[in-house]
Amino acid sequence: MLKGYKYRLHPTATQAEFLIKTIGCTRFIYNKLLEDRIAIHEEAMASGGPRRKPPTPASYKPLFPFLCEADSLALANAKLHLDTAFAKFFAGTAGFPVFKSKRKARASYTTNNQHGTIRIEEDRVRLPKVGFIRFTQHRGFDGKIRSATVSMTKTGKFFVSLLIEQADEPWVPAEHKVGIDLGLEHFATTTNDDLVTEKIANPRNLRQAEARLKQAQRALARKKPGSKNREKARILLAKKHEKVRNRRHDFLHKLSRRIVDENQVVVVETLKPREMMKDRRLAKSIGDAGWGEFVRQLEYKCKFYGRTLIKADPWFASTQVCSACGENDGKKDLQTREWTCAACGTHHDRDVNASLNLLRLAD
Known part of the structure; x- marks a missing residue:
């Protein structure tokens, strides 16, 4: 049985910068792979010939050197996520995959645990190419770490979700x-x-916070685009939305x-x-x-x-x-x-x- 455990990360400024870069690189790879798949399909439809093989994340590194700084497993997982999206589309359970927006899409990336590259020591968790990051482990677990998903909220908070392989729980007979x-x-x-x-x-929860959200949205709309005050107002609004979500x-x-x-x-x-x-x-x-x-x-x-x-x-x-x-x-x-x-x-x-x-x- 696979079970996820989510914890709050407390990275240093350098670590936070690397995590943000990796999130951006995985989003870039996902969009680039999707763009190429669409182009390959259009070429095959126009020519009537066989489709060429889609590129891999590693094939983009000579063209975009900044990808070499990111975790290679995170880039590989971006391709797997796109493959899953297409599989769901062809199965009829989801729509056609869409491009990920920097502003709207969930900011996250997933990396795998290979030979103990992801492990916990005291109050720190080790992630590939990042090293040990301080985190709050509010509950323990028994099992093997399979992968880790790092995510960032709109307010700049970082979280890690560890996928743990555990033994199946025994079935409980019906009493109530x-x-x-x-x-x-x-x-x-x-x-x-x-x-x-x-x-x-x-x-x-949303109805109760509606007046405060409306006030914060109006304050954001009055700020000059690109100014520091607008960024402060954006974070304040994001915090209010985050509070509603957390309460729910x-x-x-x-x-x-x-x-x-x-x-x-x-x-x-x-x-x-x-x-x-x-x-x-x-x-x-x-x-x-x-x-x-x-x-x-x-x-x-x-x-x-x-x-x-x-x-x-x-x-x-x-x-x-x-x-x-x-x-x-x-x-x-x-x-x-x-x-x-x-x-x-x-x-x-x-x-x-x-x-x-x-x-x-x-x-």
Whole structure:
């Protein structure tokens, strides 16, 4: 089993400069390889002949000497990431690969552990071509380091994510089950096998910080482009966005871990947030909730701790079917929060009824 551990890095000024250069080199290689692949495809289509072999990252070094300063494994991983992007495109699970922007793309690079080039000694972690960097190891691990991904936030903070190879956790037999219905009024409504229902409030982190974000964005817009004050205003705005993201992830991590700790079988509905966000009235609230990230966390934490996760089919009518008699009363709009079954007369809370129907999928 592979598991990631993320830690905060505290590089010196020289080390930070090298990390930024390596991130830039990997982004450059990714864009150059993508550009060449597009050109090779267009040439083959025009000539009708066989396609020439795409270049490798090493073939660019004579043309661009600055690439020699970067970690060669980081450049090789950029090519692997592009290969993965094309594989997903041809499989129909993702769109066509796009060029990485310096301003918008995630600033990161990945390097592999070859013959102990990545290792931890006391409060420092060693990375290839960088050496030992001081870091905060807030939790330990047992296993072999496979690779390391170095990332930089918009506020200039550095993190390293170590991919660790560990033994698989034993499967845990089912003792407690829970059904989880996701929503906006309440982030989640859960019902366990003892029929105990809990409604978890939606923190609405973005909505609460909206006024402060708007003020910071206006302050940034008034600054002169290229000035030091504009850079200060940009960092201030990035810090506010980072705070919103950290609060959201903190809430999702604590909730998902509590659910996995308390239950051995977890049933959650499968939503399609991207399609749901096409409704402009709900798009911001749906994005703020983070349903997709919550389900992703449940999925890998269930795998790590030997639990069973059941994803309900997107077309499963959890809100339409009566949990008492099984009668389907038809589709109900979002404004209908309570309803009475026409067949058996049972009065339902919409979210509680949905969580009960999801819970039954665990049987």
